[in-house]
Amino acid sequence: MDRIQIRGGAALNGVIPISGAKNAALPLMIASLLTDQTLTLENLPRLADVAQLAHILGNHGVDYSIDGKRIGEDTGSGQTAHLRARTIVDTSAPYELVAKMRASFWVIAPLVARMGAARVSLPGGCAIGTRPVDLLLMALEKLGAQIDIDGGYAVAKAPKGLIGAEIEFPKVTVGGTHVAMMAASTARGATLIRNAAREPEVADLAACLNKMGARIRGAGSSTIEIEGVARLNGAHHRVLPDRIEAGTYATAVAMTGGDLMLEGVGEDLLEEALEALTAAGATVTSDNRGVRVRRNGAGLKAVDIATAPFPGFPTDLQAQFMALMTRARGVSRIKETIFENRFMHVQELARLGASIKLEGDTAIVSGVKRLRGAPVMATDLRASVSLVIAGLAADGETIVNRVYHLDRGFERLEEKLGACGADIARIAG
Template identity: 70%
Template sequence: MDRIRIAGGRPLNGTIPISGAKNATLPLMIASLLTPDRLILDNVPRLADVIQLQRILGNHGVDVMVAGKRPGDTAYQGQTLEISAAHVIDTTAPYELVSKMRASFWVIGPLLARMGEAKVSMPGGCAIGTRPVDLLIKALEGLGARIDIDGGYVVARAPKGLTGGHVVFPKVTVGGTHTALMAATLARGTTIIDNAAREPEITDVADCLIKMGAKITGAGTSRIVVEGVARLSGARHSVLPDRIETGTYAMAVAMTGGDVLLEGARPELLQSALDVLVEAGAEITATNEGIRIVRNGAGIAPVTVTTAPFPGFPTDLQAQLMALMTRAKGTSQITETIFENRFMHVQELARLGARIHLDGEKATIEGVERLKGAPVMATDLRASVSLVIAALAAEGDTMVNRVYHLDRGFERLEDKLSACGADISRISG
């Protein structure tokens, strides 16, 4: 099993290219099930989750071709996927595939809408809470589906097709919004989705669906209206830049000091996180090339943050901010409101010398003058990268174990950081 070794204490200087967003790529790939025509996705990141979803789609009879390199391609340029779901031969998503990636449950919406049936395994356990699928099921029932739970599978049927309806989510759910949005595109009549998630990835998926012929208004707001159509066609779409990767590297620069251009990043996708970094003492400038982040000399200031759905501070940057605050000059507080069990990185940060006190959903971080390298273990995707951020500023060597979590969401992380001066390397086996 691969590990990553980091020798801390080096500032970061240079350019880090930002990859396409994982959280948009996965639902965009799933949207290919809505049409028999070819969907071409550009700027797709090279991630373990993308490869896993290719396997899941292949199980349904979907052909996924990865286009070869083109003249002028750079090392970090996203790949192009050509996806064809002309012949869906199986509407069952088995446990052994769905259990490896929770987002794959979302295939239930497109399969049901296009094929009139779907049998999808309930997702397995997850290190950051239960993430229940009941909201997704209720949304599909609101569009006329008959849902049964049988042997750990959600069996959904709509033999005469879905019908438009009014879906009201009791709480904001990204997965529920993706599922309802995709299913509604082929439903007869009008669907209204209230209390919809407003995340940029929802808007990106809606933009792609519109290119495919869907009639959608309001994506990016809390009310989305979908006029169902009889058929969707193929399209070509470029995945938007990854705001979580952007915020992660921005916090790494704030932690170590230095001057880095996050190439291709778009500030409007994570303004709340950038505002917090400015409060913590970083200088942030939007340029035509991306976002430039600088921190020189002065220490890190403490902050108080509560995670919230977009446009609030993202839960997917909570662990990274906590790592940054371990070196702040004072006491910080972070309240996690989205996922339970999302403080599993705390005990590993403590191994590096962090002082963190947990009280329910609130973490109080007492900044320390120095962190010291130690062997640590990743527990989930965002927790693992928080350990990398802490290690970049720690004295001596840190060994991060179980880095397969990192490979799920960060494309060539050690290459991007080492190109900016970090002493970081991957140890295989």
């Protein structure tokens, strides 16, 4: 099993091109099931989760091809993928596929919308909380689907098609909003989604669906209006930049010192996170090229944060910011409000010398003068990279084990950091 080896102490300087967003790419790929024509997606990131979802979609009958997969390909730019579900050959998604990635459960929406039936295994994925799918199924029921749970599978039926309805989520749910938008796009009549997720990835999916012929207004706000259409067409769409990847590298240069240009991302995708980094001592500027983050080596300041749905501080950057706070002067409080079990990285950071105390949904981080390299274990997709950030500033050598978690969400991590001065390498295992 591969490992990442890091020798800490080097500042980061240079340019990092930001990849397409994983959290946008997955629902966009799933939307290909809604039409029998070709959906072309540019700037698709090269990630294990993208490859896994392509395999799952192929099980349903999606033909999938990628431009430029040949020797000498420029891996610094995203892939262009062509997906066509000319014929749905299977409306079942088995456990052995869905259990590997939670987002693949969302195929239930286009399958029941297009075929009137779907049988999808209840999901697996990162063990960072229960994250039940009840709100996703509630949205489908509001649209007229009959839902039954049978032996670990969600069985959805709508033989006469879905019907527009009013859907009000009791709490903000990104997955629920994705599912509701996809299902309502071809439902008969109008749908109103209240308390919708406002994440940029939701707006990106809506933009793509509209290119396919859907009539969606208000995506990116808490109220989304959808007028159902009879069918959707193919389209050409570019995946938006990955704000979590950008925030991760912004945190890394705040940790190590140096000067990074995060190319291709806008400050508007990361306002809360960049404000926290500025308060901690980083300098952030932006232009039409991207976001530049600098720290001249002065000490870090302790900053309190609480995760929240967009436009609040992203839960997917919580672990990275915690790593940064391990070296800050004073005590910071980091409150996790989205997932109840997203502090698994705390014990691994402690192996590097961090001083962190947990009190319910809050981590109390007392900054230390130095971290020490050590062997650590990646625990889940996003938290794993917090260990890399800590290792970049630690004395000596850090070995991050179980890096398949990193490969699910971060494209060419060691290459991008290495090109900017980090002493980092992948060790094949």
